Amino acid sequence: MGRTRATLILLILCCTAASAHERPGAGAVVSARPEATAAGMAMLKAGGNAFDAAAAVALALGVVEPGSSGIGGGGFFLIHLADEGRDLVIDARETAPQLAGDGAIYRRRSSIDGPQAAGVPGLLAGIERLRSRYGRLSRAAIARPAIRLAEEGFSPGARLQRMIRWRAKAMNPAARARFVGLRRIRLPALAEVLRRYAAIGTDDFYRGQTAGRLVADMKHDGGLIRAADLAAYRVVERRPVAFDWHGYRIVSAPLPSSGGLTLKMILGMVAGDDLAAMSRADRVHLLVEAMKRAYGARNRYMGDPAFVTPPDGLTAQERLAALRHTISMAHATPAAAVGAMLEPAGNGRDTTHFSVIDRDGNMVSATLSINYPFGSGYLSPSTGILLNDEMDDFATRPGRPNAYGLVQGAANAVAPGKRMLSSMSPTIIHGPERTLILGTPGGSRIISMVLLAGLRFMLHEGSPQQWIDRGRFHHQLWPDRIEYEQGALTPATIAELTRRGHRLRQIRDYGNMEAILWLRRSGEVVPLADRRGEGRGTTTSSFAPGGDATRRLDAAEAPPIFRR
Secondary structure, eight states: OHHHHHHHHHHHHHHHHHHHHTSOSSOEEEESSHHHHHHHHHHHHTTOOHHHHHHHHHHHHHHHSTTTOOTTSEEEEEEEETTTTEEEEEEEOOBOOGGGTTSGGGGTSOSSSSGGGOOBOOHHHHHHHHHHHHOOSOHHHHHHHHHHHHHHOBOOOHHHHHHHHHHGGGSOHHHHHHHTTOSSBOOHHHHHHHHHHHHHOTHHHHTSHHHHHHHHHHHHHTOOOOHHHHHHOOOEEEOOEEEEETTEEEEEOOTTBOHHHHHHHHHHHTTTSOGGGSOHHHHHHHHHHHHHHHHHHHHHHOOOTTTOOOOTTTTOHHHHHHHHHTOOSSSOOOHHHHOOOOOOOOOOOOSEEEEEEOTTOOEEEEEEEOSSTTTTSOBOTTTOOBOOOGGGGSOOSTTSOOTTOOOOOGGGOOOTTOBOOBOOOOEEEEOSSEEEEEOOOOGGGHHHHHHHHHHHHHTTOSOHHHHHHSOOEEOOSSSSSEEEETTSSOHHHHHHHHHTTOOEEEEOOOOOOEEEEEETTTOOEEEEEOTTSOOEEEESSSSOOSSTTOOOOOGGGSOGGGOO
16 A cells, blocks of 8 residues: 555656646747847736737737738737647638639739739737637737837838838838838837727727728729628638657648648658658758649649638548659659649748747747738828738739749639638647747748758757758749759759759748747747847746847847837
8 A cells, every 4th residue: 555655646746747847947939020029028027828929929020020911911820728738720811802803803903012912901800819819918918019119110120121122112102101211110000000909909900990991092092802801801710730750740730821731741751761861962852852742732732721622632641652652862853744833932031920938838830921022012091001912822813923933723713702822831840858839931932941940850950040040942843943042052962963853043041930949858948030030039037048049138138118
């Protein structure tokens, strides 16, 4: 009896110790702008959880990174509920207005520039779902940092200034007046919209004063969004794509994001290969060939699940193994033989991503977008809302590439109320002793960026910061070439890939990954900000995360707007 009691006590102590280690030693936020990171940290310090912090970050990014996201756009929130051990996705993707019809309008009008390019925004509805159902704090609390930033203004960084110069010609007069040639950007009309949201919720945006003003601007300037479109908008909670790979559990976004299924296809094709033992040329060759096949399937079969059902067995391991057998390690497969149509991608510096974790182990991986830099270029004069150009993510013009070069099929054709296909891939990878929360902007290259960083993490290659910072390469079938950053491939690797029949092209750096590593045994949390951007990671603990690109943001370093 004594031995049994001692055994029970030991088991209880072990379980207690294990559960203690399964809580992070700190909360953390990492985003593309320090002001947005500070907004999230303010929520954690005020007693909010990861979902409150994510809501505040999303609103703040829409102010200080207006060329990449905002309440005129949409996105996906992948969240992990620690107490329930459950993952889910809040789908705040835009929808096609009724007047878009079958997309015939885009044969004579642009699907990139102008108010007619905008889908019905979903981000504010997504933020409110995240806060009201899963958060602890009030709307006023999570909106306060964004309102202050919009009212008092902020200084645009070098990256934002480049985007403004690039897209200035596409902007309407209201947008140019707010963004072009200014050393400090203030957005008073947007601040008023956010104040009304804080006071009365999303009814104002989708059915109230803001909705009325936005629709009036749309009618005056040739946009397609009407009151019925806004009133009909709904967020959708979806089950993530989740699958196992060599002892890791990968959780990512489901359709209408193509990210999770495409990642599952690529990793499934190479599941039987020893990537760690391969030469650099062999590994790049194999991954590129898997990318070609997965992107071909993405283009042909994927779309809004309310309208399109992908073929049974698309990601079945038997099918993926059969696709692997079509890959020769000696020769590149010509794109024409793979059989889908894709074209060149953009440089991928728009859209935004952030990651959050709290001390309870709740997590958020969020990718938000207005599509092209500064979206449609159309700022609603009476509301200050910059509208997306997500209609270009549909197959609006058969046989013609969109802004990211994707020539897509009937599965992603325009239809009223339909969500357009996306490459946004917010992801969480759960390992035996550690978890990585990650994602990035980058158009059609998002999926391959998440793939490469995830592989480095799962294969224990390099330091955590190197998982994010190392050079990237990408292939999306057409054009039939590997695109790579400077330093991503050695001259010897390039020569060997060329010998196998690949065409290669060096391009500018792309993406802006924001990730968090949680070492579950020690409880340590390490935010990781991409060297390519201006992001900042912060923790609530006293230890400083490693890496030059990421360091703790002390209270004294926070922007003055958060030191009151």
